[in-house]
Amino acid sequence: MSGRRLLDVEDLHVSFATSRGPLRAVQGVSLTLDQGKTLGIVGESGSGKTVLSRAIMGLLHRASTTQTGSVRYDGTEILNAPNDDLRKLWSTHIAMVFQDPMTSLNPVQRIGNQITEPLKIHLNLSKGEAKETALSLLMQVGIPSPVERYEAYPFELSGGMRQRVMIAIALACAPRLLMADEPTTGLDVTVQAQILDLLSQLQHERDMAMILVTHDLGVVATRTDEIIVMYAGNVVERAPTNVLFKSMAMPYTEALLKSTPRIAEPSHTRLTAIEGRPPDLLNPPSGCPFSPRCPYAQEKCHLEKPPLVEAAPGHSYACWYPLTASDPASRPSPRPDPVQV
Amino acid sequence: MSSVSLTNPTNEAFADIKEEITAEEAADPTKRKLGVLFWICVGWIVLVAFAATFASLLPLPNPNLGNYNSVQNAGPSWGHLLGTDDLYRDIFSRLIYGARVSLVVGFGGALIGLIVGGIPAMISAYRRGRIDTALNTGSYVVLAFPAIVAVIAIVSFWGKSLFKITLIIGLFAAPLIFRVVRASTLSYATRDFVLAAKALGASDTRILSREILPNIMPTIVSFGLIAVATIVVLEGSLAFLGLSVPPPTPSWGNMLNEGSSLLTGAKGQTNPWLVIFPASAMFLLLISLNVVADKLRAYFDVTEIKL
Amino acid sequence: MTDTTVDTPTVATDPLLSVEDLHVSFGRGNATVQAVAGITFSMQQGETLGLVGESGCGKSTTGRAIVQVEKATSGRITFGETELTSLSRGDLRTLRTQVQMIFQDPISSLNPRRRVIDIVSEPLTIWKIGSKEERVETSRAMLDQVGIDPYVNGSRRPREFSGGQCQRISIARALVLKPKLLVCDEIVSALDVSVQAQILNLLQDLKREYDLTVLFIAHDLAVVKNVSDRVAVMYLGRLCEIAPSDLLYETPAHHYTAALLASAVEPDPEAPRTVAALTGEPPSPINPPSGCRFRTRCPRAEARCTEEVPEMREIGPGHQVACHFPIGT
Numbered sequence: 001m002s003g004r005r006l007l008d009v010e011d012l013h014v015s016f017a018t019s020r021g022p023l024r025a026v027q028g029v030s031l032t033l034d035q036g037k038t039l040g041i042v043g044e045s046g047s048g049k050t051v052l053s054r055a056i057m058g059l060l061h062r063a064s065t066t067q068t069g070s071v072r073y074d075g076t077e078i079l080n081a082p083n084d085d086l087r088k089l090w091s092t093h094i095a096m097v098f099q100d101p102m103t104s105l106n107p108v109q110r111i112g113n114q115i116t117e118p119l120k121i122h123l124n125l126s127k128g129e130a131k132e133t134a135l136s137l138l139m140q141v142g143i144p145s146p147v148e149r150y151e152a153y154p155f156e157l158s159g160g161m162r163q164r165v166m167i168a169i170a171l172a173c174a175p176r177l178l179m180a181d182e183p184t185t186g187l188d189v190t191v192q193a194q195i196l197d198l199l200s201q202l203q204h205e206r207d208m209a210m211i212l213v214t215h216d217l218g219v220v221a222t223r224t225d226e227i228i229v230m231y232a233g234n235v236v237e238r239a240p241t242n243v244l245f246k247s248m249a250m251p252y253t254e255a256l257l258k259s260t261p262r263i264a265e266p267s268h269t270r271l272t273a274i275e276g277r278p279p280d281l282l283n284p285p286s287g288c289p290f291s292p293r294c295p296y297a298q299e300k301c302h303l304e305k306p307p308l309v310e311a312a313p314g315h316s317y318a319c320w321y322p323l324t325a326s327d328p329a330s331r332p333s334p335r336p337d338p339v340q341v
Numbered sequence: 342m343s344s345v346s347l348t349n350p351t352n353e354a355f356a357d358i359k360e361e362i363t364a365e366e367a368a369d370p371t372k373r374k375l376g377v378l379f380w381i382c383v384g385w386i387v388l389v390a391f392a393a394t395f396a397s398l399l400p401l402p403n404p405n406l407g408n409y410n411s412v413q414n415a416g417p418s419w420g421h422l423l424g425t426d427d428l429y430r431d432i433f434s435r436l437i438y439g440a441r442v443s444l445v446v447g448f449g450g451a452l453i454g455l456i457v458g459g460i461p462a463m464i465s466a467y468r469r470g471r472i473d474t475a476l477n478t479g480s481y482v483v484l485a486f487p488a489i490v491a492v493i494a495i496v497s498f499w500g501k502s503l504f505k506i507t508l509i510i511g512l513f514a515a516p517l518i519f520r521v522v523r524a525s526t527l528s529y530a531t532r533d534f535v536l537a538a539k540a541l542g543a544s545d546t547r548i549l550s551r552e553i554l555p556n557i558m559p560t561i562v563s564f565g566l567i568a569v570a571t572i573v574v575l576e577g578s579l580a581f582l583g584l585s586v587p588p589p590t591p592s593w594g595n596m597l598n599e600g601s602s603l604l605t606g607a608k609g610q611t612n613p614w615l616v617i618f619p620a621s622a623m624f625l626l627l628i629s630l631n632v633v634a635d636k637l638r639a640y641f642d643v644t645e646i647k648l
Numbered sequence: 649m650t651d652t653t654v655d656t657p658t659v660a661t662d663p664l665l666s667v668e669d670l671h672v673s674f675g676r677g678n679a680t681v682q683a684v685a686g687i688t689f690s691m692q693q694g695e696t697l698g699l700v701g702e703s704g705c706g707k708s709t710t711g712r713a714i715v716q717v718e719k720a721t722s723g724r725i726t727f728g729e730t731e732l733t734s735l736s737r738g739d740l741r742t743l744r745t746q747v748q749m750i751f752q753d754p755i756s757s758l759n760p761r762r763r764v765i766d767i768v769s770e771p772l773t774i775w776k777i778g779s780k781e782e783r784v785e786t787s788r789a790m791l792d793q794v795g796i797d798p799y800v801n802g803s804r805r806p807r808e809f810s811g812g813q814c815q816r817i818s819i820a821r822a823l824v825l826k827p828k829l830l831v832c833d834e835i836v837s838a839l840d841v842s843v844q845a846q847i848l849n850l851l852q853d854l855k856r857e858y859d860l861t862v863l864f865i866a867h868d869l870a871v872v873k874n875v876s877d878r879v880a881v882m883y884l885g886r887l888c889e890i891a892p893s894d895l896l897y898e899t900p901a902h903h904y905t906a907a908l909l910a911s912a913v914e915p916d917p918e919a920p921r922t923v924a925a926l927t928g929e930p931p932s933p934i935n936p937p938s939g940c941r942f943r944t945r946c947p948r949a950e951a952r953c954t955e956e957v958p959e960m961r962e963i964g965p966g967h968q969v970a971c972h973f974p975i976g977t
Binding site for chain 2: 715716717741742744745747748749751752753756757758759760761762770771774775818821822825
Binding site: 215 | 852873875893913918925928
């Protein structure tokens with residue numbers, strides 16, 4: 001594991017031009033990723049995590065988005081780079097596994113062709129060489145009878161199989177960085193475990209860095225080195241995985257955990273739901289974006305937006321009254337749960 | 342945007358960002374205007390329909406009898422707004438009375454097609470099963486048949502009258518309408534809210550009329566208007582072949598028919614107005630119908646939920 | 649914080665719902681899919697039974713057969729004292745007021761062209777319950793109970809609401825007839841975690857208020873455990889195991905249940921890393937394995953499993969399993 005800095009994102013802002021004004025989907029996100037490491041990006045829908053992952057890769061539609069900040073891959077600035085330059089990186093250096101394999105795979109093309117396509121384009125392999133590599137990839141991702149499946153169309157495969165094909169396509173040109181955007185959402189529990197295992201195994205074998213974008217805290221808990229929690233386009237907490245779960249600082253992270261049912265808990269445990277709604281990204285309110293819903297919110301929270309500060313080595317958060325404040329007296333007590341209607 | 346009120350839990354709304362924008366858009370009238378062009382076209386259609394319906398109340402010269410005091414084949418003038426034809430009849434008046442034929446055949450035929458084709462389509466698509474397969478296959482068979490040839494044959498055989506022509510064209514429009522309505526119904530019949538209605542104990546009739554029909558209405562209206570336009574053209578073609586309402590009753594089609602011989606001077610005179618005016622009238626009506634159909638389709642598409 | 653006011657099911661009374669050897673098949677001839685291949689279970693008044701399994705196991709089909717929107721091929725479903733499968737169409741319609749269903753997709757569960765207040769009062773209109781004003785009043789009260797302000801939002805259409813709100817409206821619509829049995833088919837699967845929690849809490853509250861019996865169908869093990877008194881596990885059209893929730897999750901007897909539990913992810917970095925306990929793909933439902941359907945992936949399978957279909961038998965208080973060699977033997 002060389003530990004080389006592969007990805008360096010600094011103060012990335014992404015907004016979409018809509019008829020009602022700019023929609024600020026990502027607001028000032030910074031992150032780093034070293035070779036061989038796994039970063040988890042966690043957030044609910046509307047948090048900006050998918051936009052972030054696409055922006056990092058340079059997949060957003062240039063005409064309707066404004067992207068500022070810096071995204072450096074292996075030292076080279078790639079934000080807003082022309083497509084020709086990005087094409088040299090895509091597949092060979094950075095690859096993405098998308099969420100829904102049924103819509104991400106070409107339904108009228110055989111899967112064999114879809115895997116050999118990047119091989120022929122990027123690596124200039126001949127048809128025979130590409131096919132051999134593709135078959136080998138199919139075996140590596142655990143698809144039985146690869147020779148027969150090579151000729152199959154996506155609709156002939158199950159969800160788990162299709163996702164494996166997606167992974168094979170992503171890994172075809174041996175990228176150094178793999179971005180997995182909700183790779184297991186919608187898959188069965190047992191298949192999810194298989195796919196996650198596969199990703200970990202391949203990552204280890206190839207010494208790849210991986211970014212795992214998901215809404216499921218369970219998926220990132222045991223498979224990531226570092227986690228970023230996103231809310232309303234902002235990074236609200238960033239910490240090594242163990243630290244995040246053990247001593248989380250953000251009320252949002254705590255609320256997210258508390259509202260997730262756990263197998264370990266007895267049945268009929270009352271879940272602590274988060275009241276309210278995510279803020280309007282067209283007109284972000286002043287103050288902390290989570291303050292309207294935060295059980296610990298104070299006056300200051302509604303007025304001033306807390307900056308992301310690195311309070312402990314590797315552990316950053318954006319909160320005026322974090323849960324880990326050294327002086328317990330300064331932390332306000334949570335309001336009692338409102339009556340759930 | 343109302344702020345969340347913590348003391349009044351019933352005000353809680355948990356709208357996602359995307360949905361919020363859609364909601365704002367839905368409430369904002371500027372987003373879904375039909376446009377000036379739409380209203381102009383609606384106006385034109387209404388005007389034509391109005392004029393055609395109340396033609397007898399308007400101060401128009403008799404369309405069927407020539408007034409030998411006028412000039413033959415005259416161009417537009419104050420006495421005859423659009424001129425006269427070679428039988429001394431007023432073109433403007435013939436145009437308005439002729440509109441009756443086009444509109445009756447057009448809207449009447451479309452209506453017959455909707456009833457004969459659309460209603461079985463809804464029922465068959467909802468119920469599925471063998472009847473659906475049979476009707477579906479049947480519609481393919483009829484559609485494969487060249488409709489114009491069939492219409493010509495039947496009209497020649499059965500006789501030409503406004504009612505018969507409307508009926509025949511309507512019946513031949515039915516299979517196409519059947520297919521469109523069936524496809525539309527199918528896309529809604531499998532949705533959960535239909536299943537929910539069934540689970541609530543709603544009768545099939547209620548489900549079809551309350552749940553499915555309001556949803557397929559935009560498609561029906563759009564397609565129906567296109568059908569009207571197509572039928573108007575079809576009538577014009579029939580009239581051009583001499584198979585529409587018999588003279589002297591004016592119809593745009595037979596005005597075109599009669600006027601075409603005067604374009605080339607075959608009868609010794611030329612009067613391009615005889616062709617220009619009915620053709621223009623037909624053209625404007627068709628464009629208006631198409632614009633209205635298209636705008637309506639776009640309007641109703643926007644209000645569908647966007648995820 | 650455990651909710652201590654759980655309704656414990658009344659013991660030793662006649663069950664509210666009884667399903668016996670239910671079969672539901674689709675298709676014809678060679679392409680027949682046996683979605684449900686003979687399941688038997690019962691539910692007591694006031695209990696929540698979780699039905700869990702992966703895609704293609706037949707749990708949704710079971711729910712639909714109970715609500716009678718899917719026709720059972722054979723078997724008996726008895727609700728109260730009435731046998732549903734033998735009812736005439738008219739009587740069946742009447743019984744629909746007693747059994748209601750909520751679906752997975754919150755958006756497609758509501759007619760996009762109707763107003764919310766009309767959607768919720770539709771059941772009352774169908775059954776001609778009360779006068780028009782009374783129906784509106786009842787619907788408004790119901791919307792209020794599920795957390796939607798009827799005065800602000802009653803005239804809106806479903807597209808103006810989020811997924812969670814749409815699901816609340818569906819719940820209101822289902823409960824306005826005061827049914828006895830509620831079948832929830834993956835009602836929170838399409839929702840965000842925080843919204844999911846709200847809906848689950850809402851369900852608990854309403855269940856208590858209306859004394860509902862709930863069949864909760866889902867694939868998320870943690871959600872099912874949180875909501876249910878008892879849990880039933882299905883695989884490829886058959887029941888594997890039924891037990892009280894805590895017991896099932898602590899000491900599963902069926903190998904499939906154990907595999908499911910081992911594969912589940914928990915938001916706890918200290919938890920043992922989930923292992924893909926099952927390899928391969930589930931077999932095709934058109935051509936299921938003979939005998940025990942799970943035998944092709946079961947670590948304990950033996951010759952007997954190929955020949956003999958395991959019957960559900962009781963191995964502990966309230967704990968039934970269909971396996972020749974359950975865990976622990």
